[in-house]
Amino acid sequence: MNTRDTEHIIAELNTHNNYTQTTNPQEADLIIINTCSVREKPVAKLFSELGQFNKIKKDGAKIGVCGCTASHLGDEIIKRASYVDFVVGARNVSKISKAVETKGSVEIDINHDETNYDFSEFRSSLYKANINISLGCDKQCTFCIVPATRGEEISIPAEIILNEAKKSAQNGIKEIFLLGQNVNNYGKYFSSQNSEKYDFTKLLQELSKIDGIERIRFTSPHPLHMDDDFIEEFASNPKICKFIHVPLQSGSTKILKDMKRGYTKEWFLKVCEKIKTKVPTARISTDIIVAFPHESEEDFLDTLDVVNQVKFDQIFNFKYSPRPNTPASTMEQIDSDIGTRRLNTLIELHKTHQDLHMDKAIGQIHKVYFEDLKPNGEIMGFSDNGMQVFVEGSEELLGKIVDVKITTNTRTSLKGVVL
Ligand code: SF4
CATH class of the missing domain: 3.80.30.20 (tm_1862 like domain)
Incomplete structure (x- = not known):
C-alpha cells in the first residue's frame, strides 16, 4: 500500500506542483520519506535517515515525512527534527500538494475519507x-x-x-x-x-x-x-x-x-x-x-x-x-x-x-509474465502462481506472457527456457 501511496504522491506533485523526479537527493528541491510503522525498526531508522538527508540536501530544499509513522507521530516529528517542513499521514495523501506549500503543515486525520478522490495518474511499472x-x-x-x-x-x-x-x-x-x-x-x-x-x-x-x-x-x-x-x-x-x-x-x-x-x-x-x-x-x-x-x-x-x-x-x-x-x-x-x-x-x-x-x-511448464531486463542479460518475470523466473532473452520478451520450461532452481527463484 505504501508503494501505491508513493505513486499517488508522485502523481499529485507532478500534476499540481510541477515537480519531476530525480534519483540524486543532492539536487532535489523536495525530499519525501514515505514511512512504515508495522515494526519498530523502520520507525527508529526514520530519524537517522532524516538527519542524513538534512546534511546533504541543497539550500532551500524541503523535507517531508509521509505514511504510517507520520500518522502515528504527527507533529512530534517536527519537534524532534525541526528542519522537517511537513508531515502527511497515510490516507491523507490527497492533501500532499497543499502540504508541500505550507511550512509546518501536519495532516494526519485517520478518519479522512479519500475513497472518492480522483488521484492524478502515475505508475512505476509499465506492466x-x-x-x-x-x-x-x-x-x-x-x-x-x-x-x-x-x-x-x-x-x-x-x-x-x-x-x-x-x-x-x-x-x-x-x-x-x-x-x-x-x-x-x-x-x-x-x-x-x-x-x-x-x-x-x-x-x-x-x-x-x-x-x-x-x-x-x-x-x-x-x-x-x-x-x-x-x-x-x-x-x-x-x-x-x-x-x-x-x-x-x-x-x-x-x-x-x-x-x-x-x-x-x-x-x-x-x-x-x-x-x-x-x-x-x-x-x-x-x-x-x-x-x-x-x-x-x-x-x-x-x-x-x-x-x-x-x-x-x-x-x-x-x-x-x-x-x-x-x-x-x-x-x-x-x-x-x-x-x-x-x-x-x-x-x-x-x-x-x-x-x-x-x-x-523442475521440468514444469509455466506461463511467465516478463517485466525486468537484468544487466547480465537475463529477463525476469513471474509465473501465474507467483514464482520468480529468469530466462536468457532479449527485451522483446518484456510485457509478454510466454510458456517457460523450468530447468534449474535456487531456494527462491527458478531458471528456465522459453518454449
Ligand atoms: S488489525 Fe492489522 S493485522 Fe489485523 S487485520 Fe487489520 S491490518 Fe491486518
Whole structure:
C-alpha cells in the first residue's frame, strides 16, 4: 500500500506542483520519506535517515515525512527534527500538494475519507498496476498499529476501481494487483449509503471481464473472509493468479484468541485444505509472529505443526515487537533470546519446505509474465502462481506472457527456457 501511496504522491506533485523526479537527493528541491510503522525498526531508522538527508540536501530544499509513522507521530516529528517542513499521514495523501506549500503543515486525520478522490495518474511499472480497493481496517488485532494509522475501513467505489483497471489495460498493462488491509472484506463499508452493493467476489468477476487484463492478484485477504464463494471464484476464474496469502500469525488457538484474530488453528487448517483441494497447484504464503506475549513452548509447537501441515511456499516471519498503544504492548513480554531461537527454528523448518516446492518445479511448464531486463542479460518475470523466473532473452520478451520450461532452481527463484 505504501508503494501505491508513493505513486499517488508522485502523481499529485507532478500534476499540481510541477515537480519531476530525480534519483540524486543532492539536487532535489523536495525530499519525501514515505514511512512504515508495522515494526519498530523502520520507525527508529526514520530519524537517522532524516538527519542524513538534512546534511546533504541543497539550500532551500524541503523535507517531508509521509505514511504510517507520520500518522502515528504527527507533529512530534517536527519537534524532534525541526528542519522537517511537513508531515502527511497515510490516507491523507490527497492533501500532499497543499502540504508541500505550507511550512509546518501536519495532516494526519485517520478518519479522512479519500475513497472518492480522483488521484492524478502515475505508475512505476509499465506492466503491472497497483490498485487500492479499500482504505483502513475494521479489525482490532491486539499486536497491530494499522487501525491507529490507517483508520476505519472504507471501500473505494467499484466504478473507480473498474475505471482504473480499464485505463491500465488501455495502456498495455496485463496484470492488476488489488490492495487493501482486508481485500476480501471489500464492500462492507462505503462512504455513501447509495453505493452499489458489491462484495470482493463480485469485484473479481467484474474485473476479469476487462479485455486486456490477463492476471489479477490481491493482498491481503483475511482468513476469516475466505468463504466458499470466494474460494470457488479463486479456483475457477482463470485470470486470478493461483498464489494466495493466508496470514496465520500463530498456530496456537490460545494465542490467536489473545491476538483477537477471530479463528482457531483447526479453522485455519480447514481453509488451507479447501484451497489445496480446489486448486492443487496453488501456492500459499503467510505471515507468522513468534514470541507474542505469553507464547509458551507448546503454543510455538502448534505454529510449527501448522507450518508442517500446510507447507507454505513463502512465510513472512517476525519476532514480535511491541507497537505503541496496542493492547499486546502492555501484556507480559517474552524474553528476546527465546524469540530469536523460535524465529530461527521456524526459518530452518520453512527452508526445508521451500526446497521441496522448488525441486518440484523442475521440468514444469509455466506461463511467465516478463517485466525486468537484468544487466547480465537475463529477463525476469513471474509465473501465474507467483514464482520468480529468469530466462536468457532479449527485451522483446518484456510485457509478454510466454510458456517457460523450468530447468534449474535456487531456494527462491527458478531458471528456465522459453518454449
Ligand atoms: S487485520 Fe489485523 S493485522 Fe491486518 S491490518 Fe487489520 S488489525 Fe492489522
